[in-house]
Amino acid sequence: MAALPRVNGPKLIPFGKSAGERCDIGxxxxxxxxxxxxxxKVRIDGDVYALKMRADVAQFKCPGYDPDHYEELLDFLKQCRDLKEACGYTEADINEEKSQFSRESRAYGRLKECNREDxxxxxxxxxxxxGTNEKELAEKGVYDWSRWDGPKEPVMAIVKEYIEVPDKTQDEVQDGVQEEPLIHCRSWLSENDDEEEDEEEDERRLKEYRFQMHKRSWQNKEHLFQEKDIPQMMEDLHSLHKLGIWVGDIKPENYLHGKIxxxxxxxxxxxxSMDPRIDGPSSSTGGTFDRAELNHVIREYYKYCLPEKENKYEMVIKPRYQTRFPKRTPVFHSRDRPCLLRPLFRWYTTASKERQGWQEQRFEGRGTVGL
Ligand SMILES: Nc1ncnc2c1ncn2[C@@H]1O[C@H](COP(=O)(O)OP(=O)(O)OP(=O)(O)O)[C@@H](O)[C@H]1O
Structure with missing residues (x-):
């Protein structure tokens, strides 16, 4: 079996000594x-691992990007052979970016080739x-692979080091506070309702409720990271960026013992989609995004876990998100080809606006992030 994905750039090798041979997975x-x-949690050849499985379905989950715009751009690029050639991407490269399995494979591949698996x-x-693995999983209640209609995509699995996680926290870690059903909130409010219609009071109680919920959720997250891990987490993120890896989803649940x-x-x-010549989110924007997210995670950690302590790890986030228009001239910018520019610029400006809206929404009510 070949290392994947089969496109330019880093790749992940097949698992096992005799790569490609069938593994007995317990x-x-x-x-x-x-x-x-x-x-x-699985056992393969007597050793325990964490196995992350998903059908290899093309998806595009870049922060702030509407898949429709992405598809529009993709269609446009398909028609512009010279543009693709100028940027050096093939259609396979572009499509591969829509697969979450490929995204993970590329990141781990880069860490391995640079000897930075730490x-x-x-x-x-x-x-x-x-089929046998899938059948066994189906018997255990796992059968929905969110496959789209059409060809049956294979289920791809990434074998990772297993990290012991306290059992009782699993559900709470998964659900997070955001998913807390509104109904809980309503019943909590009505329990405390003295029948007087006081909007300000309701507002205050809702705020208090949310605070308590967040606090409760953070109390179950000790195994994700602790205060002593924070400097290393910041350094690791910086090193990932230097290796050309933008994480795109920094949140407490994506850490275990301080590691991503x-x-x-x-x-x-x-x-x-990170190539500045295409004028998608440039590499600096990707870095800004990750840093803003980590900043927010650390802030919340101090707010809910160590309220008596001062957060010493505030990062300065430069306001790159507000750059409305590309300062660099895209390689395909040419007065002779205005027809190429129009749809691209339309895509860029709309995406830009959406990015900003998304950003505001994401950080709403969470203090100034400096974006
Ligand atoms: N190496 C590991 N060791 C132990 N538990 C793990 C490990 N990796 C993941 N988990 C558990 O599985 C949960 C989900 O993992 P992960 O975030 O990788 O998948 P996901 O939620 O399906 O992510 P996404 O859909 O964003 O790819 C984690 O919150 C963690 O509790």
Whole structure:
């Protein structure tokens, strides 16, 4: 079996001594369930691992990007052979970026080729599940792989080092506070309702409720990271950026013992949608985005876990998100080809606006992030 993905750039090797041979996987228990995949504690050849599995379905989850715009751009690029040639991307390169499996594979591949596997939870390679594995999982209640209509995409699995996680926290870690049903909030409010219609009071109680919920959720996150891990987390993120890996989804649940466990929203250079010549989110913007997210995670940590302590790790985030128009001239910018520019610029400006809206929404009510 070949290293994947089969495009330019870093790749992940198949798992196992005799790579490609069928592995006997013993599924022990489910550790997590994400947007379109599952993480299980498994035993392979006597050793325990965490196995992250998902059908290799093309998806595009770049922060702030509307897939419709992306598809529009993609269609446009398909028609512009010279533009693709100028930027050096093939259609396969571009399509590969839509697969979360490929995104993870590329990030781990880069860490391995640069000998920096210390920057995340260790990854041992990939496995393609077969019918028997899928059948066994189905018997255990795992059968929804969010496959789209059309060809049956294979289930790809990434073998990672297993990190012990306290059992009781699993659900709470997965759900997070955001998913707390509104109904809880309503019943909490009505329990405390003295029947007087006082909007300000309701507002205050709602705020208090949210604070308590966040606090409760953070109390179950000790195994994700602790205060002593923060400087290393910041340094690791910086090193990842230097290696051309933009994580794209920094949140407490994507850390275990202070190490990143999830690269499925990442982009690893060379990446079409991070290429400044295409004028998607440039590499500096990707870095800004990650840093803003980590900043926010650290802030919340101090707010809810160590309210008596001062947060010494505030990063300065430069306001790159507000750059409305590319300062660099794209390589395909040519007065002779105005027809090429129009749809691209339309895409860029709309995406830019959406990015900003998304940004505001994401950080709403969470203090000034400096964006
Ligand atoms: N190496 C590991 N060791 C132990 N538990 C893990 C490991 N990796 C993941 N988990 C558990 O599985 C959960 C989900 O993992 P992960 O974030 O990688 O997948 P996901 O939520 O499906 O992510 P996405 O859909 O964004 O790819 C984690 O929150 C964690 O509790």
């Amino acid at each position: 599924f022990i228990k489910q550790l997590g369930e994400g947007s379109s995949g599952y993480v299980w 920057l995340s939870v260790k990854c041992y390679g990939y496995i393609q599940l077969d 466990i999830d690269f499925s929203s990442s982009l690893t250079m060379p990446a079409f």
